[in-house]
Amino acid sequence: MDKDRARERIEELRTIIRYHDYLYYVKNQPEITDSEYDKLFAELRSLENQFPDLITSDSPTQRVSGEPQKEFKTRQHTIPMISLDNAFEESDIFDFINRIKRFVKRHIDIDFVVEPKIDGLALELVYENGLLVAGVTRGDGITGEDVTANVKTIKTIPLKLMTDDPPPLLEVRGEVFLSKSAFQMINEQQEEQGKPPFANPRNAAAGSLRQLDPSITAKRPLSAFFYAPGMIRGLNVSTHFEFLQKINSYGLKINPLVKTVKDITEIFNYHRYLSDIRDSLPYEIDGVVIKVNSLELQKELGETARSPRWAIAYKFKPRQAVTKINDIIVSVGRTGTLTPVAIFEPVDIAGVTVSRATLHNQDEVDRLDVRVGDYVVVERAGDVIPEVVKVLKEKRAITSTPFKLPDKCPICGSKAIKYEGEVAIRCTGIDCPAQLKERIKHFCKKDAMDIEGFGDKICDQLVEKKIVKGIEDIFYLTMGDLFKLERMGKKLAENLLNSIEKAKKTEFYRFIYALGIRFVGEVTAKKLAETFKNIDNLINAKEEELKSIPDVGPVVAKSIFTFFSEEKNITAVKKILSAGIVFKENEKVAGFFSGKSVVFTGTLSSMPRGEAKKLVEKQGGIVKSSVTKDLDYLIVGEEPGSKLDVAKGLNIKILSEEEFIKLIKKEEENKVTGRLL
Ligand SMILES: [Zn+2]
Numbered sequence: 001m002d003k004d005r006a007r008e009r010i011e012e013l014r015t016i017i018r019y020h021d022y023l024y025y026v027k028n029q030p031e032i033t034d035s036e037y038d039k040l041f042a043e044l045r046s047l048e049n050q051f052p053d054l055i056t057s058d059s060p061t062q063r064v065s066g067e068p069q070k071e072f073k074t075r076q077h078t079i080p081m082i083s084l085d086n087a088f089e090e091s092d093i094f095d096f097i098n099r100i101k102r103f104v105k106r107h108i109d110i111d112f113v114v115e116p117k118i119d120g121l122a123l124e125l126v127y128e129n130g131l132l133v134a135g136v137t138r139g140d141g142i143t144g145e146d147v148t149a150n151v152k153t154i155k156t157i158p159l160k161l162m163t164d165d166p167p168p169l170l171e172v173r174g175e176v177f178l179s180k181s182a183f184q185m186i187n188e189q190q191e192e193q194g195k196p197p198f199a200n201p202r203n204a205a206a207g208s209l210r211q212l213d214p215s216i217t218a219k220r221p222l223s224a225f226f227y228a229p230g231m232i233r234g235l236n237v238s239t240h241f242e243f244l245q246k247i248n249s250y251g252l253k254i255n256p257l258v259k260t261v262k263d264i265t266e267i268f269n270y271h272r273y274l275s276d277i278r279d280s281l282p283y284e285i286d287g288v289v290i291k292v293n294s295l296e297l298q299k300e301l302g303e304t305a306r307s308p309r310w311a312i313a314y315k316f317k318p319r320q321a322v323t324k325i326n327d328i329i330v331s332v333g334r335t336g337t338l339t340p341v342a343i344f345e346p347v348d349i350a351g352v353t354v355s356r357a358t359l360h361n362q363d364e365v366d367r368l369d370v371r372v373g374d375y376v377v378v379e380r381a382g383d384v385i386p387e388v389v390k391v392l393k394e395k396r397a398i399t400s401t402p403f404k405l406p407d408k409c410p411i412c413g414s415k416a417i418k419y420e421g422e423v424a425i426r427c428t429g430i431d432c433p434a435q436l437k438e439r440i441k442h443f444c445k446k447d448a449m450d451i452e453g454f455g456d457k458i459c460d461q462l463v464e465k466k467i468v469k470g471i472e473d474i475f476y477l478t479m480g481d482l483f484k485l486e487r488m489g490k491k492l493a494e495n496l497l498n499s500i501e502k503a504k505k506t507e508f509y510r511f512i513y514a515l516g517i518r519f520v521g522e523v524t525a526k527k528l529a530e531t532f533k534n535i536d537n538l539i540n541a542k543e544e545e546l547k548s549i550p551d552v553g554p555v556v557a558k559s560i561f562t563f564f565s566e567e568k569n570i571t572a573v574k575k576i577l578s579a580g581i582v583f584k585e586n587e588k589v590a591g592f593f594s595g596k597s598v599v600f601t602g603t604l605s606s607m608p609r610g611e612a613k614k615l616v617e618k619q620g621g622i623v624k625s626s627v628t629k630d631l632d633y634l635i636v637g638e639e640p641g642s643k644l645d646v647a648k649g650l651n652i653k654i655l656s657e658e659e660f661i662k663l664i665k666k667e668e669e670n671k672v673t674g675r676l677l
Contacts, residue, residue: 001047003051003054006050006051006054010047010048013040013044013047014058014059014060016040017041018158018159018160018162019162020037021155021158022158022162022251024155025253026156026253044060044061049638057131058131058159058160059159060159063153063155063218064152069149069212069213070212072146073145073146074143074144075136076142077124077143077144078171078230079230080141080142081124081138081139081141081173081230083141084307084311085306085307086287086312086315087312087314087315088314088315088317090268092312093312093314094264096290096312097264099309100292100301100309100310103301104297104300104301108297110293110297111239111261111262111294112261112267112290112292113240113241113244113258113260113290113291113292113293114266114267114270114271114288114291115227115255115257115259116255116288117288118177118284119202119283119284120176120201120205120224120283121137121176121205122138122176123136123138123147123173123175123176124144124171125171125172125173125226125252127167127169127172128168128169130163131160132151132158132159133148134146135147135148135151135152137209137210145210147210149214150210150211150217151209152214153214153222154217154224156224157224157252158252161250162249162251167234168234169233169234170229170247170250171229172228172247173229174224174225174227174228174252175225175227176222176223176224177202177223177225178221178223179201179221179223179283181282182204182220183198183204186208191360194337194419195422196360196363196364197360200284200387201283205222208220223253225253225254225255226247226252227244227258237295238294238296240292240294240298241258241293267314270288271314274288274316278316286316287313287316288314289312289313289314290312290313292310318379319380320349320389321347321348321377321378322378323345323346323376323378324345324374324376325343325370325371325372325375325376325388326343326344326345327343327372328342328359328371330410332410332411332427332435334434334435334438335426335435335438336409336427336428336429336432336434336435336518338405338409338424338426339358340360340365341356341357341359342357342359342388343356344357344376344378349378349379350380357385357387357388361425362418363423365403365405368388369391369393369402371391371402371403373396373397373400374392374400375395376391376392377390377391377392409427409429409434411432411433412429412431413429414429414431415428415566417558419518419555419558419559420554420555420558421555428559428563428566428569429566429569430515430563430566430569430573431470431471431568431569433469436468436469436471440468440471443474443514443515443516444459445514447513447522448514449503449510449514450503450506450510451474451499451500451503452495452503453492453496454499458485461485465484467484467485471515471576472576472579474576475500475576475580475581477497479497482497504579505582505584506581506582507529507583508533508535508583509528509529511576511583512528517559518559519555519556519559520556520560523624524551524552526622527552528552528560535573535577538560538564539570540564543557543558551628551630592619592621592663593616593620593621594620594621595620595621596622596632596633597624597633598622598623598631598632598634599627599631599633599635599643600613600635600637601634601635601640601641601643601644602636602637602641602644603637605638606657606661612635627646627647627652631647631652632652633652633653634647634654636657
């Protein structure tokens with residue numbers, strides 16, 4: 001395709017993709033399937049790859065393009081983002097309206113716009129001639145943080161306004177938030193990674209938006225509603241409600257519950273209505289915002305030093321209660337995390353009886369200084385699990401003692417330890433029933449023991465029906481055992497037994513990886529296999545020895561050492577091996593990358609990453625994910641990330657995609673012509 005044709009098609013594709021983004025993310029009414037969308041996107045990306053000078057910042061492909069930053073730049077708001085006054089009682093609303101009437105000194109009918117108060121993070125977007133040029137947090141109201149690169153990753157936010165006639169300047173304010181389900185998902189991930197969970201969706205949204213690396217923000221399903229103007233040039237609207245409709249027509253999402261009301265009775269009804277439905281909304285709200293609808297009247301009313309006179313936030317009553325902690329128990333998660341859980345006198349909070357709340361981890365217990373017997377304030381936010389927010393220390397018994405998590409797993413009795421850099425304490429037992437499902441799934445995985453047919457459902461059943469009580473039992477399964485599973489026929493059972501037989505011939509590193517020792521991924525497992533050659537050497541390795549292996553830091557060494565200091569872990573390992581496991585020889589694959597490590601950065605134009613990885617492995621290399629000083633080669637595709645700079649700084653050998661492909665071709669030809677003979 002020549003460049004002019006490409007330019008036309010690129011423009012066309014961008015318009016189509018923006019339209020479908022709008023339908024999908026803003027309107028929730030997609031018109032095409034995901035795969036049709038992916039096709040359009042792939043076509044755009046490939047044309048832009050062919051003609052990189054046609055890439056513009058508003059292209060849908062440019063949502064995640066920023067490099068990690070060291071710190072945020074700041075940016076001053078053209079008009080300060082001042083906060084609203086809060087109202088808690090009906091009488092506060094009467095006062096608010098009477099103040100307005102006194103101020104204007106004449107009798108007029110006043111329309112109001114009412115909207116849910118989203119519990120998120122305030123954000124200002126700046127569009128110049130329809131293009132998004134900046135996203136800025138509220139900050140101190142005068143100056144905020146420039147989070148433009150992160151804002152671009154939020155799919156509900158248009159990079160270009162959907163109008164042929166955009167105002168020259170549109171500053172628009174809104175709230176970035178996470179849905180309740182996204183919040184729970186992110187907290188589960190945090191806990192799995194040993195990081196502290198976020199206390200509420202607002203903190204999680206703030207933590208996600210204020211990431212120095214936009215690629216992390218891109219993974220968080222942030223959303224946004226817009227509700228207020230900043231500085232605007234070239235937009236003719238006379239009411240707030242009109243303004244909202246206008247920006248909505250540009251592709252900016254507004255809350256569907258926004259409406260106009262005529263008097264105080266309607267305001268109270270709306271407040272009551274939202275208070276009733278708040279649990280059923282997919283996002284957190286904490287009140288109602290009431291605004292004078294007429295923009296002229298807003299201007300006349302102006303603002304005090306603190307807040308506008310024409311708007312107020314009418315908060316819901318906090319959903320809190322005081323109760324007594326009867327016990328703090330320890331639950332063990334599916335990845336072995338020990339979590340303290342407060343059990344309290346059942347108490348009613350806004351219609352829901354609650355009797356337990358997670359205390360997350362030892363750090364959180366220490367921060368609250370919460371103890372058995374304490375009286376505490378418990379808060380429920382939406383349908384999110386209740387939280388202990390405060391300890392009433394004045395009511396504490398003198399005899400109370402601080403709570404400490406045990407150093408043994410309450411389920412299986414194995415050592416429980418805390419690794420450096422993590423807040424969680426984890427059980428190290430291979431046979432821990434709490435972790436068994438996850439361990440078995442990991443053990444059977446393709447890149448671990450590769451036992452075909454042992455998907456999540458079969459693994460779950462094997463544990464639930466107590467057929468498998470430890471990972472070693474997998475290799476001793478019989479036809480009779482398998483027949484106890486649901487929907488199990490003779491053919492399927494035979495296939496499963498065959499997969500088990502086949503998996504017995506494997507590589508040593510796969511076996512090490514399959515054990516699921518914390519922090520031991522594929523790359524570390526390969527290093528361990530190379531270094532120790534057999535299981536006895538590995539079992540008997542001293543912590544110091546482990547630490548001296550390249551890529552095995554003190555934390556990883558401690559984890560491996562602790563694992564093999566548990567007698568029953570060794571018993572399980574030996575039992576698996578004595579089922580007839582045979583390791584293929586740990587011969588080094590001869591090839592260009594033999595014994596070398598390789599990292600990829602950027603997009604490869606000639607093949608997917610996975611394929612390139614296989615080529616490197618065929619040539620005896622190990623593919624890693626991050627650049628360290630021990631790295632041998634960095635292979636660079638299009639739009640390389642920050643890894644390139646890091647590698648240059650460390651004097652690591654850099655190969656372009658072309659060089660890499662030439663090299664592989666040459667190696668393969670040499671093989672054919674028998675150079676290795
Ligand atoms: Zn355990």
